[in-house]
Amino acid sequence: MKLNLKHFKLLGMTLAFGILIAGCYPGGPEYNSDYSLVVTDYDNEFDFGSRKTYYLPDTIGFQTNTEVSDAIIRQYEELILDLVESNMNDRNYTRIDTSAAEPPDLVISVTAIAIENSGVGWVPGPCWSYWCWYYPNWYPVGYSYNTGTVLITMGDPQMEIDPEDDIIANIVWVAGLDGLLSSNINNNVNGVTKGINQAFEQSPYIQSNQ
Amino acid sequence: MKKLIILIILVVVGFNANSQSMHGISYSMALPVGETADFISKYQWRGFGLEGKYFVDDNITLGWQTGWNTMYESKSGSFTEGTRTRTGKQYNYLNIFPALFTANYFLFEDGDTQPYFGVGAGTYWIEQRSQMGLFADTNSQWHFGFAPEIGVLIPMNLQSNFYINARYNYALKTGDSMTYSYLTFNVGFLWY
Numbered sequence: 001m002k003l004n005l006k007h008f009k010l011l012g013m014t015l016a017f018g019i020l021i022a023g024c025y026p027g028g029p030e031y032n033s034d035y036s037l038v039v040t041d042y043d044n045e046f047d048f049g050s051r052k053t054y055y056l057p058d059t060i061g062f063q064t065n066t067e068v069s070d071a072i073i074r075q076y077e078e079l080i081l082d083l084v085e086s087n088m089n090d091r092n093y094t095r096i097d098t099s100a101a102e103p104p105d106l107v108i109s110v111t112a113i114a115i116e117n118s119g120v121g122w123v124p125g126p127c128w129s130y131w132c133w134y135y136p137n138w139y140p141v142g143y144s145y146n147t148g149t150v151l152i153t154m155g156d157p158q159m160e161i162d163p164e165d166d167i168i169a170n171i172v173w174v175a176g177l178d179g180l181l182s183s184n185i186n187n188n189v190n191g192v193t194k195g196i197n198q199a200f201e202q203s204p205y206i207q208s209n210q
Numbered sequence: 211m212k213k214l215i216i217l218i219i220l221v222v223v224g225f226n227a228n229s230q231s232m233h234g235i236s237y238s239m240a241l242p243v244g245e246t247a248d249f250i251s252k253y254q255w256r257g258f259g260l261e262g263k264y265f266v267d268d269n270i271t272l273g274w275q276t277g278w279n280t281m282y283e284s285k286s287g288s289f290t291e292g293t294r295t296r297t298g299k300q301y302n303y304l305n306i307f308p309a310l311f312t313a314n315y316f317l318f319e320d321g322d323t324q325p326y327f328g329v330g331a332g333t334y335w336i337e338q339r340s341q342m343g344l345f346a347d348t349n350s351q352w353h354f355g356f357a358p359e360i361g362v363l364i365p366m367n368l369q370s371n372f373y374i375n376a377r378y379n380y381a382l383k384t385g386d387s388m389t390y391s392y393l394t395f396n397v398g399f400l401w402y
Binding site: 026028029034035036037038039040041042043044147178179180198202203 | 256280282284288293294295296297298299301303341342343344345
Protein backbone atom coordinates (compact mmCIF):
# COMPACT_ATOMS: atom_id res chain seq x y z
CA MET A 1 0.00 0.00 0.00
CA LYS A 2 1.55 3.31 -1.08
CA LEU A 3 1.21 6.24 1.24
CA ASN A 4 -0.23 9.32 -0.40
CA LEU A 5 -1.32 12.80 0.66
CA LYS A 6 -4.68 11.47 1.83
CA HIS A 7 -3.02 9.10 4.29
CA PHE A 8 -0.77 11.84 5.68
CA LYS A 9 -3.80 14.11 6.02
CA LEU A 10 -5.60 11.39 7.98
CA LEU A 11 -2.53 10.72 10.12
CA GLY A 12 -2.06 14.43 10.87
CA MET A 13 -5.68 14.90 11.85
CA THR A 14 -5.58 11.76 14.00
CA LEU A 15 -2.56 13.08 15.88
CA ALA A 16 -4.22 16.48 16.31
CA PHE A 17 -7.39 14.82 17.62
CA GLY A 18 -5.36 12.61 19.94
CA ILE A 19 -3.52 15.58 21.43
CA LEU A 20 -6.80 17.49 21.76
CA ILE A 21 -8.50 14.58 23.51
CA ALA A 22 -5.49 13.97 25.78
CA GLY A 23 -5.46 17.70 26.65
CA CYS A 24 -9.02 17.65 27.85
CA TYR A 25 -8.86 14.26 29.55
CA PRO A 26 -11.27 14.32 32.50
CA GLY A 27 -9.95 15.34 35.88
CA GLY A 28 -10.44 13.82 39.29
CA PRO A 29 -10.14 14.70 42.97
CA GLU A 30 -8.34 18.00 43.57
CA TYR A 31 -8.87 18.98 47.20
CA ASN A 32 -8.34 17.09 50.46
CA SER A 33 -12.10 16.93 51.00
CA ASP A 34 -12.51 15.15 47.63
CA TYR A 35 -10.71 12.16 49.13
CA SER A 36 -12.95 11.90 52.20
CA LEU A 37 -14.81 8.65 52.51
CA VAL A 38 -17.23 7.37 55.15
CA VAL A 39 -18.03 3.66 55.10
CA THR A 40 -20.40 1.85 57.43
CA ASP A 41 -21.48 -1.77 57.63
CA TYR A 42 -23.66 -3.67 60.09
CA ASP A 43 -25.09 -7.01 61.10
CA ASN A 44 -28.64 -6.87 59.75
CA GLU A 45 -29.78 -9.64 62.11
CA PHE A 46 -28.83 -7.68 65.20
CA ASP A 47 -31.62 -5.86 67.04
CA PHE A 48 -30.18 -2.41 67.82
CA GLY A 49 -33.53 -1.25 69.23
CA SER A 50 -33.52 -3.73 72.09
CA ARG A 51 -30.33 -2.29 73.65
CA LYS A 52 -30.03 0.69 75.95
CA THR A 53 -26.60 1.10 77.56
CA TYR A 54 -23.17 1.31 76.01
CA TYR A 55 -19.59 1.51 77.17
CA LEU A 56 -17.17 3.90 75.49
CA PRO A 57 -13.58 4.10 76.82
CA ASP A 58 -11.99 7.46 77.61
CA THR A 59 -9.17 6.93 75.14
CA ILE A 60 -8.81 5.89 71.56
CA GLY A 61 -6.34 3.41 70.09
CA PHE A 62 -3.63 4.73 67.80
CA GLN A 63 -1.54 3.07 65.11
CA THR A 64 0.96 4.69 62.79
CA ASN A 65 4.01 4.10 60.65
CA THR A 66 5.29 7.63 61.19
CA GLU A 67 8.05 8.75 63.53
CA VAL A 68 5.83 11.25 65.31
CA SER A 69 4.35 10.58 68.71
CA ASP A 70 0.64 9.89 69.10
CA ALA A 71 0.19 13.55 70.15
CA ILE A 72 -0.86 14.30 66.57
CA ILE A 73 -3.92 12.12 67.11
CA ARG A 74 -4.45 12.81 70.81
CA GLN A 75 -5.39 16.41 69.98
CA TYR A 76 -8.52 15.01 68.29
CA GLU A 77 -9.27 12.37 70.94
CA GLU A 78 -11.72 14.40 73.03
CA LEU A 79 -13.50 15.67 69.91
CA ILE A 80 -13.91 12.16 68.49
CA LEU A 81 -15.19 10.65 71.74
CA ASP A 82 -17.58 13.57 72.34
CA LEU A 83 -19.01 13.19 68.83
CA VAL A 84 -19.57 9.45 69.25
CA GLU A 85 -21.20 10.00 72.63
CA SER A 86 -23.50 12.80 71.48
CA ASN A 87 -24.64 10.79 68.46
CA MET A 88 -25.31 7.72 70.61
CA ASN A 89 -27.19 9.80 73.18
CA ASP A 90 -29.27 11.35 70.39
CA ARG A 91 -30.30 7.81 69.44
CA ASN A 92 -31.63 7.24 72.96
CA TYR A 93 -28.69 5.20 74.28
CA THR A 94 -27.09 5.79 77.69
CA ARG A 95 -23.36 5.77 78.32
CA ILE A 96 -22.23 3.88 81.42
CA ASP A 97 -18.76 3.29 82.85
CA THR A 98 -17.09 0.33 84.49
CA SER A 99 -18.56 1.21 87.88
CA ALA A 100 -22.08 0.36 86.71
CA ALA A 101 -23.76 -2.60 88.39
CA GLU A 102 -24.90 -4.18 85.13
CA PRO A 103 -22.67 -4.88 82.12
CA PRO A 104 -23.33 -2.68 79.07
CA ASP A 105 -25.58 -3.76 76.20
CA LEU A 106 -23.07 -2.44 73.66
CA VAL A 107 -19.32 -1.77 73.66
CA ILE A 108 -17.80 0.85 71.39
CA SER A 109 -14.14 1.25 70.59
CA VAL A 110 -12.37 3.85 68.49
CA THR A 111 -9.04 3.47 66.71
CA ALA A 112 -7.16 6.12 64.76
CA ILE A 113 -4.59 5.22 62.12
CA ALA A 114 -2.12 7.67 60.57
CA ILE A 115 0.00 6.51 57.65
CA GLU A 116 2.73 8.42 55.91
CA ASN A 117 3.13 7.68 52.20
CA SER A 118 6.25 8.93 50.51
CA GLY A 119 8.35 8.26 47.46
CA VAL A 120 10.35 9.78 44.67
CA GLY A 121 9.15 10.67 41.19
CA TRP A 122 11.23 11.66 38.19
CA VAL A 123 10.35 14.70 36.11
CA PRO A 124 12.09 16.16 33.05
CA GLY A 125 14.11 19.29 33.67
CA PRO A 126 14.52 22.34 31.42
CA CYS A 127 16.21 21.76 28.09
CA TRP A 128 18.88 24.30 27.12
CA SER A 129 20.84 22.44 24.50
CA TYR A 130 20.35 20.40 21.36
CA TRP A 131 21.63 17.24 23.04
CA CYS A 132 19.09 17.10 25.80
CA TRP A 133 16.37 16.32 23.28
CA TYR A 134 18.12 12.96 23.09
CA TYR A 135 19.29 12.78 26.71
CA PRO A 136 16.63 14.58 28.76
CA ASN A 137 17.70 16.15 31.99
CA TRP A 138 15.54 14.17 34.45
CA TYR A 139 15.70 15.03 38.11
CA PRO A 140 14.05 13.53 41.21
CA VAL A 141 11.20 15.10 43.12
CA GLY A 142 10.18 13.76 46.51
CA TYR A 143 6.56 13.57 47.56
CA SER A 144 4.85 12.77 50.82
CA TYR A 145 1.29 12.72 52.04
CA ASN A 146 -0.39 11.49 55.21
CA THR A 147 -3.62 9.58 55.34
CA GLY A 148 -5.79 9.33 58.39
CA THR A 149 -8.43 6.76 59.27
CA VAL A 150 -10.79 6.63 62.21
CA LEU A 151 -12.39 3.24 62.88
CA ILE A 152 -15.39 2.99 65.19
CA THR A 153 -16.58 -0.48 66.08
CA MET A 154 -19.64 -1.45 68.06
CA GLY A 155 -19.67 -4.87 69.67
CA ASP A 156 -22.32 -6.97 71.33
CA PRO A 157 -20.89 -8.28 74.64
CA GLN A 158 -23.82 -10.68 74.97
CA MET A 159 -23.16 -12.46 71.71
CA GLU A 160 -21.89 -16.00 72.10
CA ILE A 161 -19.43 -16.92 69.38
CA ASP A 162 -19.53 -20.49 68.21
CA PRO A 163 -15.95 -21.44 67.19
CA GLU A 164 -17.42 -23.47 64.31
CA ASP A 165 -19.10 -20.40 62.81
CA ASP A 166 -17.49 -18.07 60.32
CA ILE A 167 -18.03 -15.20 62.74
CA ILE A 168 -14.70 -14.13 64.23
CA ALA A 169 -15.82 -11.21 66.36
CA ASN A 170 -18.96 -9.95 68.01
CA ILE A 171 -18.96 -6.71 66.01
CA VAL A 172 -22.41 -5.52 64.97
CA TRP A 173 -21.52 -2.17 63.42
CA VAL A 174 -18.35 -0.66 62.02
CA ALA A 175 -17.69 2.80 60.67
CA GLY A 176 -14.56 3.93 58.85
CA LEU A 177 -13.65 7.53 58.10
CA ASP A 178 -10.82 7.83 55.65
CA GLY A 179 -9.05 10.74 54.03
CA LEU A 180 -5.95 12.85 53.67
CA LEU A 181 -4.56 14.43 56.82
CA SER A 182 -4.17 18.13 56.37
CA SER A 183 -1.49 20.28 58.01
CA ASN A 184 -4.36 22.62 58.87
CA ILE A 185 -5.91 21.46 62.17
CA ASN A 186 -9.23 23.18 61.43
CA ASN A 187 -9.58 21.18 58.22
CA ASN A 188 -9.00 17.93 60.12
CA VAL A 189 -11.47 18.94 62.85
CA ASN A 190 -14.11 19.72 60.21
CA GLY A 191 -13.40 16.45 58.42
CA VAL A 192 -13.66 14.34 61.58
CA THR A 193 -16.83 16.13 62.75
CA LYS A 194 -18.58 15.75 59.40
CA GLY A 195 -17.38 12.16 59.05
CA ILE A 196 -18.60 10.90 62.43
CA ASN A 197 -21.96 12.67 62.09
CA GLN A 198 -22.31 11.20 58.57
CA ALA A 199 -21.49 7.69 59.84
CA PHE A 200 -24.46 7.88 62.21
CA GLU A 201 -26.70 9.63 59.69
CA GLN A 202 -26.25 6.80 57.20
CA SER A 203 -26.95 4.25 59.98
CA PRO A 204 -30.56 5.00 60.96
CA TYR A 205 -30.97 1.45 62.33
CA ILE A 206 -28.86 2.51 65.37
CA GLN A 207 -31.80 3.62 67.49
CA SER A 208 -32.76 2.42 70.94
CA ASN A 209 -36.46 1.99 71.67
CA GLN A 210 -35.94 1.10 75.32
CA MET B 211 -5.96 -10.51 18.84
CA LYS B 212 -3.03 -11.02 16.46
CA LYS B 213 -5.36 -12.74 13.99
CA LEU B 214 -7.77 -9.83 14.19
CA ILE B 215 -5.03 -7.29 13.42
CA ILE B 216 -3.82 -9.37 10.46
CA LEU B 217 -7.38 -9.64 9.18
CA ILE B 218 -7.87 -5.86 9.46
CA ILE B 219 -4.62 -5.22 7.54
CA LEU B 220 -5.66 -7.69 4.82
CA VAL B 221 -9.06 -6.06 4.47
CA VAL B 222 -7.60 -2.53 4.31
CA VAL B 223 -4.81 -3.44 1.87
CA GLY B 224 -7.02 -5.71 -0.21
CA PHE B 225 -9.81 -3.22 -0.68
CA ASN B 226 -7.37 -0.38 -1.23
CA ALA B 227 -5.80 -2.23 -4.15
CA ASN B 228 -8.99 -3.15 -5.94
CA SER B 229 -11.78 -0.73 -5.29
CA GLN B 230 -12.77 2.84 -4.67
CA SER B 231 -12.38 3.71 -1.03
CA MET B 232 -13.04 6.42 1.52
CA HIS B 233 -11.16 7.13 4.73
CA GLY B 234 -12.33 9.49 7.38
CA ILE B 235 -12.04 10.98 10.80
CA SER B 236 -14.82 12.17 13.04
CA TYR B 237 -15.52 13.95 16.28
CA SER B 238 -17.48 11.56 18.44
CA MET B 239 -19.90 12.35 21.27
CA ALA B 240 -21.53 9.67 23.38
CA LEU B 241 -24.64 9.08 25.43
CA PRO B 242 -24.49 6.07 27.78
CA VAL B 243 -27.72 4.06 27.94
CA GLY B 244 -29.00 1.01 29.82
CA GLU B 245 -26.79 -0.38 32.57
CA THR B 246 -23.94 1.89 31.46
CA ALA B 247 -26.08 4.95 32.29
CA ASP B 248 -26.22 3.74 35.91
CA PHE B 249 -22.45 4.14 36.00
CA ILE B 250 -22.17 7.32 33.91
CA SER B 251 -25.33 9.08 32.81
CA LYS B 252 -24.18 12.41 31.38
CA TYR B 253 -23.75 13.19 27.68
CA GLN B 254 -20.05 12.88 26.84
CA TRP B 255 -18.09 15.25 24.61
CA ARG B 256 -14.70 13.52 24.41
CA GLY B 257 -14.04 11.15 21.55
CA PHE B 258 -12.96 10.65 18.00
CA GLY B 259 -13.36 8.00 15.32
CA LEU B 260 -11.44 6.68 12.33
CA GLU B 261 -12.94 4.62 9.57
CA GLY B 262 -12.45 3.25 6.11
CA LYS B 263 -15.14 2.30 3.61
CA TYR B 264 -14.43 0.22 0.49
CA PHE B 265 -17.03 -0.04 -2.29
CA VAL B 266 -17.79 -3.61 -3.29
CA ASP B 267 -20.85 -2.49 -5.23
CA ASP B 268 -22.31 0.88 -6.25
CA ASN B 269 -24.33 1.05 -3.03
CA ILE B 270 -22.47 -1.23 -0.65
CA THR B 271 -19.27 -0.67 1.31
CA LEU B 272 -17.33 -2.96 3.58
CA GLY B 273 -14.76 -1.51 5.93
CA TRP B 274 -13.53 -0.87 9.42
CA GLN B 275 -14.11 1.55 12.22
CA THR B 276 -12.11 2.37 15.34
CA GLY B 277 -11.69 5.29 17.74
CA TRP B 278 -11.71 6.35 21.33
CA ASN B 279 -14.52 7.51 23.57
CA THR B 280 -13.65 8.59 27.06
CA MET B 281 -16.47 9.08 29.55
CA TYR B 282 -16.39 10.66 32.98
CA GLU B 283 -18.78 11.62 35.71
CA SER B 284 -18.34 12.50 39.36
CA LYS B 285 -21.16 11.88 41.80
CA SER B 286 -21.49 12.95 45.41
CA GLY B 287 -23.64 11.17 47.92
CA SER B 288 -24.27 7.88 49.66
CA PHE B 289 -24.07 4.60 47.80
CA THR B 290 -25.51 1.49 49.45
CA GLU B 291 -24.85 -2.12 48.50
CA GLY B 292 -26.43 -4.64 50.85
CA THR B 293 -25.56 -3.61 54.41
CA ARG B 294 -22.60 -1.43 53.37
CA THR B 295 -22.98 2.30 52.75
CA ARG B 296 -20.25 4.55 51.37
CA THR B 297 -20.45 8.33 51.37
CA GLY B 298 -18.13 10.62 49.48
CA LYS B 299 -17.29 11.69 45.98
CA GLN B 300 -17.26 8.94 43.41
CA TYR B 301 -15.27 9.45 40.20
CA ASN B 302 -16.30 7.13 37.39
CA TYR B 303 -14.38 6.71 34.14
CA LEU B 304 -14.83 4.65 30.99
CA ASN B 305 -12.32 4.42 28.16
CA ILE B 306 -13.69 2.60 25.14
CA PHE B 307 -11.78 1.56 22.02
CA PRO B 308 -13.89 -0.21 19.37
CA ALA B 309 -12.35 -2.22 16.51
CA LEU B 310 -15.19 -3.13 14.16
CA PHE B 311 -15.75 -4.50 10.69
CA THR B 312 -18.51 -2.53 9.03
CA ALA B 313 -20.98 -2.97 6.19
CA ASN B 314 -22.95 0.02 4.89
CA TYR B 315 -25.72 0.38 2.33
CA PHE B 316 -26.13 3.74 0.56
CA LEU B 317 -29.71 4.46 -0.48
CA PHE B 318 -28.67 6.47 -3.58
CA GLU B 319 -25.71 5.99 -5.87
CA ASP B 320 -25.10 9.73 -6.09
CA GLY B 321 -26.74 13.00 -5.16
CA ASP B 322 -26.37 15.98 -2.89
CA THR B 323 -27.05 13.90 0.19
CA GLN B 324 -26.52 10.20 0.48
CA PRO B 325 -28.30 8.58 3.42
CA TYR B 326 -26.98 5.21 4.51
CA PHE B 327 -27.42 2.57 7.13
CA GLY B 328 -25.24 -0.28 8.24
CA VAL B 329 -23.83 -2.39 10.99
CA GLY B 330 -20.45 -2.99 12.57
CA ALA B 331 -19.27 -6.04 14.48
CA GLY B 332 -16.03 -6.78 16.27
CA THR B 333 -14.36 -6.12 19.57
CA TYR B 334 -14.37 -3.38 22.18
CA TRP B 335 -11.60 -2.84 24.68
CA ILE B 336 -13.19 -1.18 27.69
CA GLU B 337 -11.51 0.10 30.83
CA GLN B 338 -13.88 0.88 33.68
CA ARG B 339 -12.51 2.73 36.68
CA SER B 340 -14.26 3.96 39.79
CA GLN B 341 -12.46 5.95 42.45
CA MET B 342 -13.84 6.82 45.85
CA GLY B 343 -11.66 8.30 48.57
CA LEU B 344 -8.17 6.90 48.23
CA PHE B 345 -9.37 3.67 46.64
CA ALA B 346 -9.87 2.87 42.96
CA ASP B 347 -11.44 -0.16 41.34
CA THR B 348 -10.39 -0.85 37.75
CA ASN B 349 -11.72 -3.47 35.37
CA SER B 350 -10.33 -3.81 31.81
CA GLN B 351 -11.76 -6.35 29.38
CA TRP B 352 -12.11 -7.23 25.72
CA HIS B 353 -15.74 -7.56 24.66
CA PHE B 354 -17.46 -8.83 21.56
CA GLY B 355 -19.96 -6.31 20.29
CA PHE B 356 -21.91 -4.85 17.43
CA ALA B 357 -23.06 -1.42 16.34
CA PRO B 358 -25.95 -0.63 13.99
CA GLU B 359 -25.75 2.84 12.52
CA ILE B 360 -27.55 5.35 10.33
CA GLY B 361 -25.96 8.35 8.70
CA VAL B 362 -25.87 10.90 5.92
CA LEU B 363 -22.94 11.64 3.62
CA ILE B 364 -22.85 15.07 1.98
CA PRO B 365 -20.34 15.48 -0.88
CA MET B 366 -18.37 18.75 -0.65
CA ASN B 367 -16.33 18.31 -3.82
CA LEU B 368 -15.04 15.43 -5.92
CA GLN B 369 -12.75 14.19 -3.17
CA SER B 370 -14.24 15.21 0.15
CA ASN B 371 -17.45 14.45 1.98
CA PHE B 372 -18.95 15.74 5.17
CA TYR B 373 -20.78 13.08 7.14
CA ILE B 374 -22.85 12.69 10.23
CA ASN B 375 -24.05 9.48 11.80
CA ALA B 376 -25.53 7.92 14.91
CA ARG B 377 -24.31 4.54 16.11
CA TYR B 378 -25.73 2.31 18.82
CA ASN B 379 -22.81 0.44 20.40
CA TYR B 380 -23.52 -2.75 22.31
CA ALA B 381 -20.60 -4.58 23.96
CA LEU B 382 -21.56 -7.93 25.41
CA LYS B 383 -20.87 -8.92 29.01
CA THR B 384 -17.46 -10.50 29.64
CA GLY B 385 -16.39 -12.08 32.90
CA ASP B 386 -17.54 -10.00 35.84
CA SER B 387 -18.02 -6.82 33.82
CA MET B 388 -21.36 -5.35 32.85
CA THR B 389 -22.94 -5.13 29.41
CA TYR B 390 -21.99 -1.77 27.94
CA SER B 391 -24.27 0.16 25.62
CA TYR B 392 -24.05 3.72 24.42
CA LEU B 393 -25.04 5.89 21.50
CA THR B 394 -22.40 7.81 19.61
CA PHE B 395 -23.10 10.85 17.46
CA ASN B 396 -20.29 11.42 14.98
CA VAL B 397 -19.50 14.37 12.75
CA GLY B 398 -16.57 14.26 10.36
CA PHE B 399 -15.05 14.07 6.92
CA LEU B 400 -14.48 11.20 4.51
CA TRP B 401 -12.05 11.46 1.60
CA TYR B 402 -11.94 9.39 -1.59
